[in-house]
Amino acid sequence: MDNELINSILSSVGSTDTDMPAEEGPIRSNLTEFIGTGTGDTIGLVIANLDYHIRESIDLAPQYRSIGIVSSRTGGAPHVMAADEAVKATNTIIKSVEFCRDTKGGAGHGSTIIFASEDVADSRRAVEVMLSVLDRQFMNVYGNDAGHIELHASARASYALEAGFGAPVGKAFGITVGAPAAIGMLMADAALKTADVDLVSYSSPQVGTCYSNEIIITFSGDSGAVRQAVDAAGEVGMSLLGSMGSRPQPTIPHDDK
């Protein structure tokens, strides 16, 4: 379904890896389950026929023989945003979105997302799409030594954003994240005062996060309002985080030009 979208996404970014000189880098695993790696110490894998006991442990219905699984050391929202693009573009479901506290995530989260499908080709494709768009989603994360902020907007949320953040499917959806948490509070306040959006969730260190040092809000509304709210939060967040250290920079670690 929607192969054109997939192909256009893949072709626009697919050549990045092959340009890298291979010297001393990691060795591509030759397991058939290995799909690829990405920003934020991300790895994408697939299992054609998941073991029955694990299927039971994760409560996956029998018709879904295959899963795609993507884990990151750094990055929660960018991965959910990327997975959302992948689930739209492929014949898969989102089985689960789990966040974790990771020493590589600074004040924030790592994540693990499981796609499931009847045919392994679909899970494989979902992981490929997710990895291919991940760098673009990471562009919405800015950081310095003191913390980070995130500014995400989707014109139309799908099942990964629903599973990860409770997004109403089909509507425009925004996420603002600020760390340390006080910055996230002012970003939230600015976002909600600026534009007429509906607050979907409010998370703080001990409610709705894995004890991360963040205040995160999500909201939906019309596409323009969501964009406006995210932009207002961004202005506040950049100024405050900058007051704690150097000017916040995109956290994506390489420039692939």
Added chain:
Amino acid sequence: MDNELINSILSSVGSTDTDMPAEEGPIRSNLTEFIGTGTGDTIGLVIANLDYHIRESIDLAPQYRSIGIVSSRTGGAPHVMAADEAVKATNTIIKSVEFCRDTKGGAGHGSTIIFASEDVADSRRAVEVMLSVLDRQFMNVYGNDAGHIELHASARASYALEAGFGAPVGKAFGITVGAPAAIGMLMADAALKTADVDLVSYSSPQVGTCYSNEIIITFSGDSGAVRQAVDAAGEVGMSLLGSMGSRPQPTIPHDDK
């Protein structure tokens, strides 16, 4: 209320920042909400008129239009101790104390504390007081590469210590922290055996902390007994932590003499 106390506190420490050469340091945010930064990657902010939806999310009564919010990457108990001084000295309430697990906190916590007030000037003052006394409270944290210990005593606990650690308001109150956790256990044992104090709480990695690597006890009693218990814990903690690495030092990163 009690302006003299505030002014004497502020005047005794207020000149520290202006002595610093400004070269290459962070840029002070020009947002009116920005109050200041402090030890432990701490930032203090104020919102004059908190957005209605956020007020509902954090369950704050309507008469409190304003909040002060202080977050740290490193430091839980020192921040609660400092907030306790601030709430005593200002016309504010403590809305919440939240701890988090933060990669900058080593084996311990970061924290987010929210003051609330009817008039924004009060929240602003509370944040100012808290930031101004924070360095003094941080002097009670000692660390080395292997872990850290904390030794806090208040002659009269107020609402921040109540919100953060269950302290009985108005009584002397002590906190001992040891990380890794086994050190905290011996400190606790020494504290309680040494002086006639009442155990208020016992926290370990999976009970009462955010899975931090600490054993933390809090206790109340008469002021002398609390001091004695904290000192006994300190002697044990310094010896044990020293056996894992170099001699524990105050963790406050700068000497402002």
Added chain:
Amino acid sequence: MDNELINSILSSVGSTDTDMPAEEGPIRSNLTEFIGTGTGDTIGLVIANLDYHIRESIDLAPQYRSIGIVSSRTGGAPHVMAADEAVKATNTIIKSVEFCRDTKGGAGHGSTIIFASEDVADSRRAVEVMLSVLDRQFMNVYGNDAGHIELHASARASYALEAGFGAPVGKAFGITVGAPAAIGMLMADAALKTADVDLVSYSSPQVGTCYSNEIIITFSGDSGAVRQAVDAAGEVGMSLLGSMGSRPQPTIPHDDK
């Protein structure tokens, strides 16, 4: 009980520390409660007569006057495996096994294990045995900058493995750990497909861990099958983790030859 086993274990590894030049190293605490330190920022302590209030806090029966307590900044399963050897070899019980999220643990856990006994000599011995076998257990942890895998097998599980991971006492028991979590999933799938073992537990970032970036399974069965399952998981894990960085190495930080 079983003094020969203890002595043979202790004598085989006991000389490691004394070979180290003492210059600038940590100073051995002279508290009678201090037993020793170990790999993973581990410290082992003993309390001859635990304070009554702490005993109540941790819900320890009155006949157990003494405890041994071992905490680590890095390492969960190796410590439980080592404690399992110690509880088999001494007249102690396992009071608790607690894991924590620690910045030194990378994507994984630190841990705190409490032994208890009627006679302090038994708790002391348990801690000594545990520290003495810890390095051997750490040999089953492999890591690189991107994550780590663990491959543990016990021919006969005892009370520490029961307390920490739900092991059926007396049966062969295996543990596989992969971080980031997606690697743990493929290791689990390989383990369970390879050998006829019974799945005991499946843990992921938000279920059964402290929000760590791991998928962990445990299983029991006959000794050969457990070994086979662990080996299959190891092959998959080494290949996938190697694809994210350099070739995974044993994480034990020193070579004591």
